[in-house]
Amino acid sequence: MPQNPASSLRESNESEQDYLWTLNFGPQHPATHTTLRIVLKLDGERVVDAIPDIGFLHSGFEKLGEHLNYNQYVTVTDRMNYISPMANNVAWHTAVEKLLGIELTRRCQYIRVIVAELARISDHLLCVGAMGLDVGAFTFFLYAFYQRERIYDIFESLCGARFTNSYTRVGGLMHDMSDVTVGKIREFIREFPRTLSDMERLLNRNRIFQDRTKGIGVLTRDEAINRSCSGPVARASGVTRDLRKDEPYLAYADFDFRVCCATAGDCFARYYVRMAEMRESLSIVVQALENLPAGPVQVGLNERATLPGKQDVYRTIEGTITHFEMVMANRGFEVPCEEVYAANEAANGELGFYLVGDGSDVAYRARCRPPSLINFALFPHLICGHTLSDIVAVLGSLNIIAAELDR
Amino acid sequence: MPVPQRVVDALCGRWAGLAVSEFRGQARVVVPREVLFDVLTSLRNEHGFDMLVDVTCVDYLRYRGAAQRFGLVYLLASTSTNDRITLRVMLDDPDPAVVSAVPIWEGANWLEREVWDMFGIRFEGHPDLRRLLMPEEFAAHPLRKDYPLQGRGERHNFPVLARREA
Numbered sequence: 001m002p003q004n005p006a007s008s009l010r011e012s013n014e015s016e017q018d019y020l021w022t023l024n025f026g027p028q029h030p031a032t033h034t035t036l037r038i039v040l041k042l043d044g045e046r047v048v049d050a051i052p053d054i055g056f057l058h059s060g061f062e063k064l065g066e067h068l069n070y071n072q073y074v075t076v077t078d079r080m081n082y083i084s085p086m087a088n089n090v091a092w093h094t095a096v097e098k099l100l101g102i103e104l105t106r107r108c109q110y111i112r113v114i115v116a117e118l119a120r121i122s123d124h125l126l127c128v129g130a131m132g133l134d135v136g137a138f139t140f141f142l143y144a145f146y147q148r149e150r151i152y153d154i155f156e157s158l159c160g161a162r163f164t165n166s167y168t169r170v171g172g173l174m175h176d177m178s179d180v181t182v183g184k185i186r187e188f189i190r191e192f193p194r195t196l197s198d199m200e201r202l203l204n205r206n207r208i209f210q211d212r213t214k215g216i217g218v219l220t221r222d223e224a225i226n227r228s229c230s231g232p233v234a235r236a237s238g239v240t241r242d243l244r245k246d247e248p249y250l251a252y253a254d255f256d257f258r259v260c261c262a263t264a265g266d267c268f269a270r271y272y273v274r275m276a277e278m279r280e281s282l283s284i285v286v287q288a289l290e291n292l293p294a295g296p297v298q299v300g301l302n303e304r305a306t307l308p309g310k311q312d313v314y315r316t317i318e319g320t321i322t323h324f325e326m327v328m329a330n331r332g333f334e335v336p337c338e339e340v341y342a343a344n345e346a347a348n349g350e351l352g353f354y355l356v357g358d359g360s361d362v363a364y365r366a367r368c369r370p371p372s373l374i375n376f377a378l379f380p381h382l383i384c385g386h387t388l389s390d391i392v393a394v395l396g397s398l399n400i401i402a403a404e405l406d407r
Numbered sequence: 408m409p410v411p412q413r414v415v416d417a418l419c420g421r422w423a424g425l426a427v428s429e430f431r432g433q434a435r436v437v438v439p440r441e442v443l444f445d446v447l448t449s450l451r452n453e454h455g456f457d458m459l460v461d462v463t464c465v466d467y468l469r470y471r472g473a474a475q476r477f478g479l480v481y482l483l484a485s486t487s488t489n490d491r492i493t494l495r496v497m498l499d500d501p502d503p504a505v506v507s508a509v510p511i512w513e514g515a516n517w518l519e520r521e522v523w524d525m526f527g528i529r530f531e532g533h534p535d536l537r538r539l540l541m542p543e544e545f546a547a548h549p550l551r552k553d554y555p556l557q558g559r560g561e562r563h564n565f566p567v568l569a570r571r572e573a
Contacts, residue, residue, distance in 0.1 A: 055540035062525075063549060067556055098431055225486055228459050228514030239486060246489040337471070338430045341482055341493065343460075354480065356465050364470060367463040369482075377517040406540055 020048060025391065027056050033130060034402030038379070038391075045387045050380040058406040065366025070096045070170050070333065071307065073366065078164040080368065081404040083126050084119035086155065087346045089168040094249060095342035095353035100333055102171045102305045106293040109251040111177050114185070114288045115158070115167060116250075116344070117281040121192075122151045123347030123399070124232075124274040124281075131271060131396030132203060135212040140202050147195050150188050157181045170333065171306030172298030182289065189286055196278060204272070213267035217382035217394040220265055227381070228374050231349025233398060236273045237265035243345040255287045267397040305333065332361045348372055348399055372404040411490060414454050418446060435493040443496050444506040447481065451511055456483040456492060459508065462518040464526045468552035475499045477528060481508070504529040507536075525550035 021042040027035045035056040041049035061076050068076065070093075077092040078085040090112050097104065104112075129144030152162040158181045159167040159174050167174050203209045219229070224237040234241060242259040244252040260276035262269035298306045307326050312319030326332045335357040343352030349371030358364040375398045382394050415434060419425050422445070426437040438446050450456040460482040467473035475497040484491045496505055507530035508515040519530045520539040527548035530536055538545065544566075547554055 055538075055542070058540040060549065063556060101431070223513075225457050226513050228461075228512065228518075241486050241489075336430075339435070339465070339480075339493075340431055340433065341461075341491075350460065352461065352482075354461065354463055354482070356470075358470060365465045367461070367465075369461040369463075373517060373521075374514065377514070 019043065023388075034400070034405075036376070036400065036402050036405065040388070040391075042388060045389075047383050047386055047388065047391070050383050050391075052376060052379055054376065054402070055406050057402045059403075061407040062366055062368060065363055065368075067362065069361045070100075070363065073363070074168060075164065075166045077368075078166055079403055080370070080407060081123070081346065081348065081351075081372070081401045082163065083399075083401055084123035084347045085163070085165050086115040086119035086167060087123070087344065088351065089165060090116045090119075090250075091342075091344035091346060091351045092353060093168040093170060094344055095340065095355050096170055098342040099338065099340045099355045099357050100170065100305065100335060102299060104171065104250075105296055105299060106251070107176075107295045108172050108297040108299075110288045110292050111173060111297060112168065113250050113252065113255075114177075114285055114292075115155075115165075117284045117288070118151050118154060118185075118188075120281045120347040121278050121285075122148050124278050125151075127347075127396070127399035128199070128271055128274050131213075131267075131393065132209070134392035134396045135209060137203060137206070137209060140199060143195055143199050143202070147188075147192055150184075150191070154181060154184045154188060157184055169298075169307055172296075175309065176297045177292075182292075185285065185289055189282065189289070192282060193279075196275070196282075200275060204275070210268060212390075213271060213393050213397070214264075216267045216386055216390045217397065218264070218266045219378065219382060221263075223381070224265070227378055229349065229378065230374070231345065231347070231371055232260075232270055232273045232277060233349060233375050233378070235259065235261045236269035238263040243343055243350060247343075249342075249344060251288070252284075254291070255284045257281075257284050267393045270397040335359055335361065343369065346371060348375065348401070348404075368407060370404045370407060372399070372401050376400050376405055411488075414450075414490070414492065417454070418449070421449070422446065433491065433493060435495060437495045437497065440496050440498065440505055443494070444508070444511075446494065447483075447508055447511055450483055450492065450494075455485045455487055456490070458484045458486055459512040459514050459518070460484050460491075462508070462515055462522055464522045464528060464550075466526060466550065466552045477503050477526060479505060479522070479528060498528060502529070503527070504531055506531050507533040509533055524548070527551065 023040040023042055025040055026037040037053040039051040040047055064076055065073050074089050074092055077088040080088050125144040125148050129141040132140035155165055156162045159165050219237045221238040224234045224239050238261060240259060240261055245259055257280045260273050262273050298309060308319040308322050313323045337357060337359050339356045341352055341354045343350045351371055352369035354367035355363050356365040383391055415427050422442050424439045428435050463480050465478045467478055468476055477498040479496045479498060481494040507519055517539060519533055522528050523536055524538040524541050525548055
């Protein structure tokens with residue numbers, strides 16, 4: 001029977017489509033670690049197409065930002081990237097202070113640098129630890145999580161909360177760093193390099209780990225820029241962009257540290273950059289802690305820019321009056337009717353807030369530029385052509401935090 | 408990071424109707440909707456702004472003194488010179504729409520989908536303009552200022568499933 005070539009082509013396409021498997025990955029899957037869903041088209045074990053479906057954890061954080069005042073909203077930023085909440089606190093109040101035009105005290109800047117870098121270490125530990133766990137290195141994961149607990153202990157003695165810290169305030173901090181906390185950080189600085197070396201010895205030259213991660217999910221430099229990547233994901237592809245160096249905020253200009261980059265752009269490079277960054281972060285913590293300036297952590301009472309410390313509120317009449325004025329609606333901050341964007345280098349990349357002030361003490365619009373969202377948008381591009389078992393390696397190396405992804 | 412004056416001058420010299428302002432060292436350029444795509448292309452190809460940092464939107468419905476409703480914001484950065492520039496396009500009801508930036512930056516894909524989801528701004532020529540965060544059957548655009556905080560009046564939009572159907 002004569003056949004129309006076009007119809008036979010269509011039939012072969014259809015039979016090819018029949019041949020493909022559709023696999024639903026998530027929203028509940030041990031390797032997603034949080035709630036996200038990917039619909040996979042598989043040819044045998046090979047991924048032909050991946051369609052991410054996100055929004056399971058959407059909680060309207062940006063809408064809440066239009067209803068909570070500048071000090072209250074910091075509790076919501078804790079819940080965005082809950083792996084490194086301190087970094088989110090710092091990023092949020094950097095943006096608010098840029099809008100209000102507040103210049104922080106030196107001591108406050110240094111303490112913020114210390115907590116932000118500890119948060120970065122904690123975030124990277126989770127990322128590389130979970131990535132190791134997903135590709136089969138369980139011991140590695142335990143090493144990482146033991147040290148994460150030490151960082152939680154530091155944060156607990158610093159502000160009373162292990163997980164949702166809310167440590168920063170407009171123009172300052174919840175309270176100053178105590179000697180107990182400084183001692184705990186010193187202890188961490190002493191212990192951590194040894195664990196880090198152990199971790200490097202466990203995986204850097206491990207044959208299984210290298211086979212699972214090298215050459216998987218390759219992102220080139222041009223693609224990384226074109227797809228708006230930042231942070232370790234971009235730096236692993238050779239983009240030498242680090243906001244701590246390029247646009248020094250807080251006190252980063254004072255410290256000596258390197259920007260860690262790789263050129264391979266695969267899962268192993270992303271792992272390697274994160275491991276190297278932890279050493280640099282630790283060196284920043286050491287420098288900041290040893291050169292910690294004396295003085296107040298809040299900007300002055302007279303500037304009416306920050307909530308006064310509790311000692312002042314309870315013991316002086318000026319403190320009490322200032323406190324009341326600050327918490328009364330429309331008597332607090334002087335907010336310009338302006339728009340401002342401020343970004344920090346968070347553990348996953350550029351974490352920015354676009355704030356619109358309308359004169360009241362509540363933001364008119366509080367947009368968060370989430371690095372996880374940008375990184376997860378890469379996922380279909382990275383995974384196509386690789387096998388099903390590579391999904392966990394790629395997901396692990398991107399460090400997707402669904403609460404930040406969906407906000 | 409202050410943006411070099413020559414970039415702003417070059418843009419103003421080439422297109423009429425741009426409004427330039429500055430706040431805390433950040434240059435903002437308000438661009439008419441018709442020339443947005445050309446300005447973005449020019450900034451990327453001729454002025455080295457190779458990275459699209461963010462696309463977001465502000466609903467000025469209750470903002471004092473605002474003439475138009477939506478302000479669509481493009482944040483650009485240069486990975487070589489570390490300059491930044493902010494572009495803003497003012498849009499209005501009905502049918503707020505602009506040309507998609509996906510042909511210029513692949514990274515605009517999900518950012519524009521989020522703006523469509525949250526504000527209902529259409530991006531013409533976008534390859535896959537579906538909702539990003541809200542479910543497909545959701546009818547409203549929740550970050551608009553006329554949408555209530557607690558989302559009253561939305562519950563009836565969701566189907567009620569019995570256990571045997573689920």
